Amino acid sequence: MPKIVIIGGGPIGLITGEILARDGHSVTILDRDAAEPRLDADSDWAAWERAGVSQFRQPHLIQPKWREVVDREIPGLTGALIDNGGWRLNLLHGTASDAGVREQADEWFDAIVVRRPVFEGVLSRFVQEHEGLRVRRGVRVTGLIAAPSSPGVPRVCGVHTSHGAITADLVVDAGGRRSSVPQWVGAISPIAPREFREDGGVIYYSRHYKLSSPFISNGLTDLVTQHETLSVLVLPGDNGTVGVALVTSARDRRLRGIRENVTWESLARRIPAAAPWLDSEPLTDVMPMAGIDHVQRSYMVDGKPTVSGLVAVGDAMVATNPTLGLGVTLGTLQACVLRDVIAGETEPDLSAAAERYSDTCEKKLKNHINMALSYDNHRRVEVGEEIAGAKYRPNGSGWPTTVALTNGARLDPLLRRAYVSMSTLFQESTDVLSAQAVQDTLSRYMTGPRYSIGALGRAEILEAVS
Known part of the structure; x- marks a missing residue:
């Protein structure tokens, strides 16, 4: 039975371990945090500390694509989440009960909503x-164990740890966007891994509430809204809770004051999607989170592996802005690719799996990753221009099309379906936008105002925090 060691015991490390173990592998997951999950949802939220996870208590969204994959690959997991207070929210229709607007397959858009500590504890x-x-x-x-391998590429055959050496046929890096594995590879290989890192440039200012009435929304168009120099997330959680995040540019000094509860609430009460929930019981003070880098890593350089016997999954491979809620879903899809690649290997030590894994992920996930990175880059530059009092004028039609689709989705059912289908990875963006009906409808919104009705302007935002 092949032995696999996974570095990192967060959601992607655990999911990858479960998928590989179900396929007959012996899997050991190593997590640097000593604290164990608690016994139930309430104690996971209140008392479980994960010092190595900066986003542990930030608002959390898991895409419907994740639920679809996990229901197939790890039966019973979504049921366990629901048993602990999670629930299904349809991101296309929200909490609307009118069956007349639903199509036969619309249950695909059901997401499981649950707070991150509860999600990880149940998992x-x-x-x-x-x-x-x-x-x-x-x-x-603390490092990698390497052995010489033909043709001169070091073979990773285990890890050094604070508790001694552990050998393995395959090492999987699930250590997140700040993983130290690239440095360890550089210490044993003459070829450094390829890494692109860019400051995401945003700060999250978040609070959680215990709701006094059931959560109601129109779906994804209410959960993520944009305003001039500000993005807002309103993400329901398990057991009658909701998380609200105000997302600003890290360079926007005039909004730094919203780290204080009173100033944060003054602004949040002006936001139509957030205001209805602010009279509920606050569960936290404002929790800032910064330092969210965009990261892309590869252990293949010019078509050649830097090492064998090592792969990366989740944010250790590609990490985007959490606003889009793609991280857990992309990591789970990578875990499935890894399982399938390993199943096709003939060598018992799995040392050659990295090359096939990298190629397959590139083919299957590249478009989704590029969509997320493009969105992040445009939005970051746009907010920077708005802070300076200028209007963002991007090259090409990509960003204006995204803006028109986002705004049109709030008003038109066809564009709503197109927007949610793209955002939840149900369809490729090229397939959605090439449909003639979508193009014809979208054209009506291409010359409209930048933001939807009800969005805050910069002057109103500054007035709220003054």
């Missing part, structure tokens, strides 16, 4: 019931 308890999987907490990985 941790669920996967540890599998015989072929072991989670070791409080074990810090």
Whole structure:
């Protein structure tokens, strides 16, 4: 039975471990944080501390695509989340009960809404019931064990840890966007891995509330809204909770004051999507989070591996702005690719899996990743221009089309379906936007105002925080 070591015990490390263990592999997950998950949702939220995870208590969205994949690959997991207070929210229709507007397959757009600590706690308890999987907490990985391999490419055959050496046929990096693995590879290989890193340029200012009435929304168009120099997330969670995040540019000094509860609430009460929930019981003070880099890594350089026996999944491979909520979904899709690649290997040590894995991920996931990175880059530059009092004038039609689709989705059912289909990875953006009916309808919004009705302008935002 091949031995696999996974660096990192967050959601992607756990999901990858479970998928591989179900395929007959012996999997050990190493997590540097010693704290164990608690016994239930309330104690996971209130008392579980994950010092190594900066976003642990930030608002959290899991795409419907994740639910679809997990229902197939890890039966019972979404049921366990619901048993612990998670619930299904349709991102196309929201909480609307009118069956007349729904098409036969619209249940595909059901997401499981749950807070990150509860999600990870349920997941941790669920996967540890599998015989072929072991989670070791409080074990810090300090380097890679390497052996010479033909034709001169070092073969990773285990890891050095704070508790001694652990050998493996394959090492999987699920250590997140700040993973140290690229530096360790550089220490053993003459070819440095390829890494692109760029400051995401945003700060999240978030609070959670215990709702006094059921959560109601129109779906994704209410959960993520844009305003001049500001983006807003209103993300429901398990057990009658909601998280609200005000997302600003890291360079916007005039909005730094919203780290204070009173100033944050003064602004949030002017936001139509957020205001209805602010009279509920606050569960947290404002929680700032910055330093969210965009990261793309590859251990293939010019078609050649830098090492063998090592792959990366989740944010350790590609990390985008969390606003789009794609991280867990993309990481889970990568885990499925890895499982399939390994199943096709003839060598018991799995050392050659990295090359096929990288190629397959490139083919299957490139368009989704490029969509997310393009959105992030345009929005970052646009906000910077708005702070300076200028209007963003991008080259090409890509960003104006995205803006028109986002605004039109709030008013037109056809564009709403197109927008949600793209955003939730149900369809490729090229397939959605090439449809003639979408093009014809979208043209009506191409010359409209930048922001939807009800969006705040810069002057109103500054007035609220003054």
